[in-house]
Amino acid sequence: MKLEKNKMLNRLKRTEGQIRGVQKMIDEEQECIDVITQxxxxxxxxxxxxxxxxxxxxxxxxxxxxxxxxxQAEKLEQAINMIIKK
Structure with missing residues (x-):
């Protein structure tokens, strides 16, 4: 679980950096398509x-x-519903 936790946290940290980049792009009035891509x-x-x-x-x-x-069935159904809602 610790390895997965680290993977998730690292991905979220990268995402946080991407969001800061998007904020900067908007502030610098960069092209719409570039902002949407990010x-x-x-x-x-x-x-x-x-x-x-x-x-x-x-x-x-x-x-x-x-x-x-x-x-057990309720927990599995809850997990499946999370996937379906995505």
């Missing part, structure tokens, strides 16, 4: 982190199932 990259990065978190959650559900089958 915003798309930010969105993709955030989507990737969300996917990593959901995947970790699913993995945890399978590796450490709940004693109560109903509770």
């Amino acid at each position: 915003l798309s990259a930010v969105r993709s990065s955030i989507d990737r982190v969300m996917g990593m978190i959901v995947a970790e959650n699913l993995k945890n559900c399978f590796e450490h199932p709940e004693n109560d089958p109903t509770e």
Whole structure:
């Protein structure tokens, strides 16, 4: 889990830098298409982190199932709904 946590945090730090870059681009009145391209990259990065978190959650559900089958099913359904809403 620690390796995944580090991957997620590193990706979020890169995303934070990208957002600062977008702010600078807007301040410098750069071309619309360039700003949109960078915003798309930010969105993709955030989507990737969300996917990593959901995947970790699913993995945890399978590796450490709940004693109560109903509770286990609810956790799996919740993870699946997170993927579908994306």
